Amino acid sequence: MFAVPFMFSWAYRLAMSFKRVATAGDLVRFHASLRIECGDCHAAQTLGAMEVVTRCGTGSLDRIRKRLVCARCGRKAARLIVLPPV
Numbered sequence: 633m634f635a636v637p638f639m640f641s642w643a644y645r646l647a648m649s650f651k652r653v654a655t656a657g658d659l660v661r662f663h664a665s666l667r668i669e670c671g672d673c674h675a676a677q678t679l680g681a682m683e684v685v686t687r688c689g690t691g692s693l694d695r696i697r698k699r700l701v702c703a704r705c706g707r708k709a710a711r712l713i714v715l716p717p718v
Contacts (some may be wrong), residue, residue: 647716653714656681657690663717666693670702678715 643705651662659666659681666684680688688696693712700710 638706645656653693654683655692656688656696657691659684659714660690665715665717667713667715668700668703669711669713670707671711673705675702675704 651658653662653664654660656666658664663681665678665680667676667678684696688699693714697712698708701708701710702710
């Protein structure tokens with residue numbers, strides 16, 4: 633038996649799909665956005681897919697996360713959250 637997240641209804645489980653978003657290019661392909669949050673001071677910014685590609689290139693999100701520095705506190709403690717298309 634497997635666990636299903638509580639926010640999804642069983643009625644929609646067959647219609648849902650899961651996408652692996654590993655690069656900024658994947659963000660563009662799936663029309664997703666990226667929310668960047670600082671783990672220390674909780675500053676946050678949401679960027680569209682093309683903004684991420686323009687600022688950081690089309691590389692992996694893990695590589696991008698390691699390079700990000702918070703503008704408020706100056707630390708490298710970024711958390712990346714992929715947001716679905718609107």
